Structures are given as C-alpha cells and as structure tokens.
Amino acid sequence: xxxxxxxxxxxxxxxxxxxxxxxxxxxxxxxxxxxxxxxxxxxxxxxxxxxxxxxxxxxxxxxxxxxxxxxxxxxxxxxxxxxxxxxxxxxxxxxxxxxxxxxxxxxxxxxxxxxxxxxxxxxxxxxxxxxxxxx
Amino acid sequence: xxxxxxxxxxxxxxxxxxxxxxxxxxxxxxxxxxxxxxxxxxxxxxxxxxxxxxxxxxxxxxxxxxxxxxxxxxxxxxxxxxxxxxxxxxxxxxxxxxxxxxxxxxxxxxxxxxxxxxxxxxxxxxxxxxxxxxx
Amino acid sequence: xxxxxxxxxxxxxxxxxxxxxxxxxxxxxxxxxxxxxxxxxxxxxxxxxxxxxxxxxxxxxxxxxxxxxxxxxxxxxxxxxxxxxxxxxxxxxxxxxxxxxxxxxxxxxxxxxxxxxxxxxxxxxxxxxxxxxxx
Amino acid sequence: xxxxxxxxxxxxxxxxxxxxxxxxxxxxxxxxxxxxxxxxxxxxxxxxxxxxxxxxxxxxxxxxxxxxxxxxxxxxxxxxxxxxxxxxxxxxxxxxxxxxxxxxxxxxxxxxxxxxxxxxxxxxxxxxxxxxxxx
Numbered sequence: 155x156x157x158x159x160x161x162x163x164x165x166x167x168x169x170x171x172x173x174x175x176x177x178x179x180x181x182x183x184x185x186x187x188x189x190x191x192x193x194x195x196x197x198x199x200x201x202x203x204x205x206x207x208x209x210x211x212x213x214x215x216x217x218x219x220x221x222x223x224x225x226x227x228x229x230x231x232x233x234x235x236x237x238x239x240x241x242x243x244x245x246x247x248x249x250x251x252x253x254x255x256x257x258x259x260x261x262x263x264x265x266x267x268x269x270x271x272x273x274x275x276x277x278x279x280x281x282x283x284x285x286x287x288x289x
Numbered sequence: 290x291x292x293x294x295x296x297x298x299x300x301x302x303x304x305x306x307x308x309x310x311x312x313x314x315x316x317x318x319x320x321x322x323x324x325x326x327x328x329x330x331x332x333x334x335x336x337x338x339x340x341x342x343x344x345x346x347x348x349x350x351x352x353x354x355x356x357x358x359x360x361x362x363x364x365x366x367x368x369x370x371x372x373x374x375x376x377x378x379x380x381x382x383x384x385x386x387x388x389x390x391x392x393x394x395x396x397x398x399x400x401x402x403x404x405x406x407x408x409x410x411x412x413x414x415x416x417x418x419x420x421x422x423x424x
Numbered sequence: 425x426x427x428x429x430x431x432x433x434x435x436x437x438x439x440x441x442x443x444x445x446x447x448x449x450x451x452x453x454x455x456x457x458x459x460x461x462x463x464x465x466x467x468x469x470x471x472x473x474x475x476x477x478x479x480x481x482x483x484x485x486x487x488x489x490x491x492x493x494x495x496x497x498x499x500x501x502x503x504x505x506x507x508x509x510x511x512x513x514x515x516x517x518x519x520x521x522x523x524x525x526x527x528x529x530x531x532x533x534x535x536x537x538x539x540x541x542x543x544x545x546x547x548x549x550x551x552x553x554x555x556x557x558x559x
Numbered sequence: 560x561x562x563x564x565x566x567x568x569x570x571x572x573x574x575x576x577x578x579x580x581x582x583x584x585x586x587x588x589x590x591x592x593x594x595x596x597x598x599x600x601x602x603x604x605x606x607x608x609x610x611x612x613x614x615x616x617x618x619x620x621x622x623x624x625x626x627x628x629x630x631x632x633x634x635x636x637x638x639x640x641x642x643x644x645x646x647x648x649x650x651x652x653x654x655x656x657x658x659x660x661x662x663x664x665x666x667x668x669x670x671x672x673x674x675x676x677x678x679x680x681x682x683x684x685x686x687x688x689x690x691x692x693x694x
Contacts, residue, residue, distance in 0.1 A: 157323070157324070161324060161327040161328070161400060161404075162327065164331060164403060165331040165334070165400060166334055166335070180323065184319050184323065188296065188315065188363065191364070192293075192297065192300060193296070194484075195363060195364045195481060198477050199477045200301070214465075217360075218627040219631065219642070221356070221623065221626075222624050225326055225352075225619075225623045228327050229326070229330045234656075236656075237620060237656060240649035241649040243649070244645035244646040244649045247641050247642045247645050248646075264298075268292065268296055333612050333615045334612045342603050342604045345603045346499050346600060346604070349619070353495045353496060354492050354511060356488065357488040360488045364481050364485060372489070372514065372517045375517050376518075379510035379511040379513070379514045382507045383511075427590060427593070431597040432597065433669075434670040434673060435597060435600060435601040435604070435670060436604055450593065458562070458563055458585065458589065458629075459562070461633045461634070462566040462567065462570060462633050465570060465634045466570040469571055470571070494593075495596055495622075533569070534569035535566060535570060538562065542562070
C-alpha cells in the first residue's frame, strides 16, 4: 500500500529501519491483525468450539501483540532499536504460534486457511525487519 | 482489499450489515488508524509542537476509537446492531474532529494532509455504514 | 484508586467532566476490561464453549470499547464533550450486553459472576458520567 | 487488587506462572498504562512540548506494549511460556525507557513524577515475572 510509505516519508523521524521495510512490515501486520481477529470470531461461533480453544486464544494473543508492534513501528522512536527488536521478537512468536495452530484447521475452515497465510506472511515480515535491524 | 471480504465471507455470522459494506468500512478504518498514528507522531516531533497539541490529542483519540470500531465490526456479533451503531457514531465524531483539525495544518505538514484525507474517507465510511444499518 | 485522580489533577486539561468523575469512571472501566478479558478466556477454554459463543464475542467487544473509552477519558480533550458522550454511549451498550449475557451463566461460572458484576458497575459509571456531561 | 486474583483463580488455565504473580503483574501494568497515557497527554498540552517529544513517544510506545502484555498475561495461554517471556521482555524495555526519560522531567511536572514511579514499578514487576518464568 502506497499510503503507509508516503506517511512514513512525511515524518522527520530517524528510525533504525528504513521506511520501505517499516511500511512493508506495518502493512503486513495490519492484514494479519484483521485475519486473526476474524478467524477467532469464526472459531468461537463454530460448532467445534471446544477443540478450537487453543487456536482462539492464540489468535487473540496475536492480535494484541501485532497491534502494539504495528503502532511502535509507526512511531519508530529514536535511534535506539532495542524496543523495536524486542517487540518484533514477541510478535514473531505470536504469529508463528497462531500459524502453527490454525494450519491444523485449514482443511475444515476457510478462515483458518486465510489466517494461517496471513500469520506466516507476518512472521516472515518480522524476521526480515529483525534481520535489517541487526545488519 | 480482497482479503477482508474473503475473511468475512468465511464466517458464519449473521451481521446486521452485509459483508461488502463491512469489509469496505473495516479497510477504510485500518488506513485511517495508520494515518492518525503516524500523523500524531509527526506532530509530536515537529518544531511547532505547542500549537499542535489539540491535533495530537484528537489523532490519538481517533486511533483508539477506530481500533475499537474496526474490531467490533469484524466480529459484527449477532443480529442486534445497537452496539455497532453507537460505536460507529463515536468513531464518526472522532474522525471528523481529527479531519477538521488536521485540515488546518495540511499546507505545512504533508502528514496532516494525508491524515486529513484518511479521516475524511473514514468519516464517510462510517456515515455509509450507519445509513445501511438504519435502512 | 488514588493514583488516577492524582494523575488527572496534575494535567492542565480543561475537561468537560470534573476529575473525580473522570477518575472513578476510568478506574471502574479498567476493572471491567480485566474482567471481560479474563471471562472471555475462561469461556473459550471451558467444556461448554459452543453455548458460550455469544457471551465470548460480547466480552471481546466490551474489552475493545472499554479500552477506547478509558483512553479517551484520560485525555478528555478540550471543552467539546461530543466524542466523550458518544464513546460513553457505545461503552454503556457494550457493558450492558456483556452484563446481560454473562448474568445468565453466573450460576455455573465464577468468572461470569465476577464479569457480570464488573460490567454492571461499568455500565453504572458510564451512565453517571453521561448524566454529568449533560448537566 | 483482590479482583484480578479472584478472576484468574476462576479460570481453568494452566499458566506457566502462578496466579499470585500473574495478578500482581497485571495490576501493576494497568496502573502503569494509565500513568503513561495521562502523562503523554499532559506533556502534549504543556508549554514545553518540543523538548518533551521523545518522552511523549516513549509513553505512547509504553502504553501499547503494556496493553498487549496485560491481555496476554490475562489469557496466559497454555504451558508454553515463550510468548509470555518475549512480550514481558519488550514491555520491560518500554517501561524502562519511559522511566528514564520521564525521571528527567519529574522536578517540573507532577505527571512525569507519577509516571516515573509507575513505570519503575511496572519494570520491576516484569523482571519478577520473567525470573519466575525462568525458575
């Protein structure tokens, strides 16, 4: 999405990540946040709710970690990348755990398939941002 | 964005709004949330911080109201649209107030210009969703 | 809690509500947010998950509306109370709906009993804040 | 606060932390979230806004990291403490950074003094929870 990149380019912040990586990560996380929120809602209302309990909780955890990470990346405050790195690490774990659990339900639930895709892409984006931070 | 619509179509929820309107509103609000978060960060770090105090606070209020609205729309729980309508009303006011204030700074700050656009589109989306809810 | 009142007293904001009402509302909402988040987690992992689907979704909606309301009350921006009133209205509905649904499960689930109490108190706090805003 | 402990005791979750530590950490983080949100609002509207830009951004980052951590602790999902640990690490850094920056302004701003206290206590709570997780 062009807009996130444009927004970041209009800020005077000196982030420890360049705006191309920041914008890609933010947009991928936004898509992921929507997917886990919708998927959790779908699992809660489904007939097989009891067997989905772990997947629901992991999706809710993921939505909250992604939200914090997305906003902190948008502010990308100061030259110190320590908080960015730590929040990206937490987000990576949250996305991976949702991905693993929802992948097991992808055959029965279309929302789990979409969610497993979105969390895999978000985990990849976190990994790339972390690699760039440490470069 | 195709994905939000696909996600909503994969849920069995009977929302008081159809999925096309829901998906459009959710995506427009997600773009708005990013814009007000980035714009607030840009104003805080700018040289003219003191004169931007109201605009910063309105953008932060807007980000929080949009977040709640976006997640509640994604769950669009049950046939009862009362919460949806009330949260959309609050969100509409939050977007309008940010729009009015950031419009005044659009000439000096590119992030205010982008934010004024995004909040106007989000306010329009809230109005259309409210009209559909009441139809 | 003393601290919230102390914090608000240290701000120079001219809120449309006095700090005593603001602090009470914020603290009651914070307790409510914790209760609905915990209660939703308890219902998801319970054996009777399927019959709790609506209650889970209402608790998640409530947590998000309360979060936005709590932060907007803390900033209580400017003399204009329109956003405050609209967000409090949405929050009141969210708390009432969670209260009604969790009350039905209070006999079987201690977390629903605690949640029904917390959402009732939060709804009362919203009503009192709205009455003060309109006085 | 008694209520958080009661709520956690009513859940059947097998968290990797005991409920006493979980409840203390959650409540300390809730107090911190309120303090950084209020302090950021106070700094934005203050006369010396420009010199407070970093402190504002750190407080906003802290509020978002604390929110995610608080909700993930409340769900404390499953026997796997990896996400809990990573999110606590991020939160610890966010609280420390806010604490360091607001401490520098404690003499001039009462809200910075209250915020510096709250973020120090939150950082301590994160450290203790992390130590318990690793024990």
